[in-house]
Amino acid sequence: MLLCNVDQSKGLCNGTRLIVTNLYDNNIEARIITGHCFGDLAYLPRMIVEPTDKTIATKFRRRQFPVTVCFAMTINKSQGQSLTNVGLYLRKPVFTHGQLYVAVSRVTSKKGLKVLILDKEGRSSNTTKNVVYKEVLQNII
Template sequence: MVSAVNEYILSQFPGDAVAYFSADSIEMDPGKEGVVDADYSTEFLNNLKIGNFPDHQLELKVGCPVILLRNMDQTVGLCNGTRMVVKTLGKWFIEVEILTGTNVGDRVFLPRLTLSTHYKSLNFTLIRRQYPVALCFAMTINKSQGRTLANVGLCLQRQVFSHGQLYVALSRVTTRQGLKILSANENGEEGTSMVNIVFPEIFD
């Protein structure tokens, strides 16, 4: 849902989009090295989408907000979850301006990084070389934890599914007037109530 919102807003955002494509490869688990590359095509690897991991195709426009997906350099404010705005889209770099933390207003250059994530069910580690950012017009509730915002639009076309999620979402905003909620029921129809998940065993 977050990806769909981000992609739609980007399509309405002024300017020309620049697409960056990752280089993907795999590293088989010990004992599984006999699997040949043909068993996992390039197209299959490119289509893998993982939470908190950059996509194969990253489309950006100058002026759009992004969020950093990895810790890079805490001394200059480049930490996982840092929000930034794109200033320059180069061939070999992305220039961004930091929007959060103690380094607000600083401009930095982001390089491509080689990132990896393990797929236990497929017995391999995906290795992806890509810029470690994602569009951030919208973000997940979990990713918003710890932030304080003046205005929040909460999209609950799918209701929360974990203990405390609704509280986290509603408590990000500083005033009631700054909160707008789109809620839907189990049939996807607009509703006037929200689900609040509570696990009583947590309090035992």
């Protein structure tokens, strides 16, 4: 998954998911698997990163690839994505307004949604706090 906007016109935006096809010393070859550029081949160079924190006395720079391995993602990172399978792990009800709706609405069909909810004692449950709509969790578990 991309961690920053590289080239929006080519579909290389923060949160874009990719499959790495080749690794080189200074760039990564990857196929885009989300968005309007689905299937396109992209080359991601090492990028120079400088901390923006003004409290650090020493300036330093490093070169790194703007990607991370993505086996899972936060609800916020999933916003705007359409996924065929979604596993939602709710170990505690800490939702801000609309977060549960975003999480459940990422999946393209009810069949592709799996939800694990734990109660205060860590046991499996079938209820959680929903800040937005009571209807969201009805008929899916």
